[in-house]
Amino acid sequence: MRKLKNTELERLTIEGFKAITxxxxxxxxxxxxxxxxxxxxxxxxDAFLIxxxxxxxxxxxxxxxxxxxxxxGATASVDxxxxxxxxxxxxxxxxxxxxxxxxEQAENSTxxxxxxxxxxxxxxxxxxxxxxxxxxxxxNACDLCIEIPQLGTKHxxxxxxxxxxxxxxxxxxxxx
Numbered sequence: 001m002r003k004l005k006n007t008e009l010e011r012l013t014i015e016g017f018k019a020i021t022x023x024x025x026x027x028x029x030x031x032x033x034x035x036x037x038x039x040x041x042x043x044x045x046d047a048f049l050i051x052x053x054x055x056x057x058x059x060x061x062x063x064x065x066x067x068x069x070x071x072x073g074a075t076a077s078v079d080x081x082x083x084x085x086x087x088x089x090x091x092x093x094x095x096x097x098x099x100x101x102x103x104e105q106a107e108n109s110t111x112x113x114x115x116x117x118x119x120x121x122x123x124x125x126x127x128x129x130x131x132x133x134x135x136x137x138x139x140n141a142c143d144l145c146i147e148i149p150q151l152g153t154k155h156x157x158x159x160x161x162x163x164x165x166x167x168x169x170x171x172x173x174x175x176x
Contacts, residue, residue: 012077014077022049023050024174025167025174026053026123027054028089029055030059030086030127031057031132032059032130033130035060036070036160038071039067041053041159041160042070042075044160044163044167046077048167051079051122052081053080054080054083054124055083056085059082063075090126090141093124100142101142101144101146102138102139103126103127103128103148108145109146110144111147111149113169115146115173116173125170127162148165
């Protein structure tokens with residue numbers, strides 16, 4: 001087995017990325033403080049053809065040197081927008097018939113492995129602050145709460161890891 005060179009991967013150009021049909025999935029970052037986590041979300045969103053990222057509250061925006069370090073150019077390919085108030089955004093998305101999902105540990109949450117998105121429905125997934133998670137008022141405003149099952153002693157995952165797991169899982173289910 002031989003590792004492929006970057007030139008052999010046949011990746012899209014930025015123009016090709018912008019033109020191609022996206023996965024009907026939007027990412028919302030609710031008060032993310034780590035610039036490296038934000039950059040990682042951009043890079044992961046590029047990998048799964050995510051339609052858009054909303055950066056809310058204290059979440060920093062490009063251009064930013066620290067975001068660029070982990071995004072590796074994905075801030076140029078993935079569409080993004082800053083919205084100050086996450087609740088206002090949730091209401092706007094719901095008014096556009098987008099199903100809004102908080103990614104959080106909560107009473108009566110749906111485990112990610114048992115969540116099966118409808119193929120003709122667009123979804124927005126909200127990821128919260130590294131310490132406090134998705135704000136409770138935002139969770140209350142969402143259509144559903146999705147939880148990543150965990151088996152070990154720790155009570156949470158890093159947001160960039162959570163984004164990778166959720167985007168891969170939901171993208172596979174939507175595109176199958």
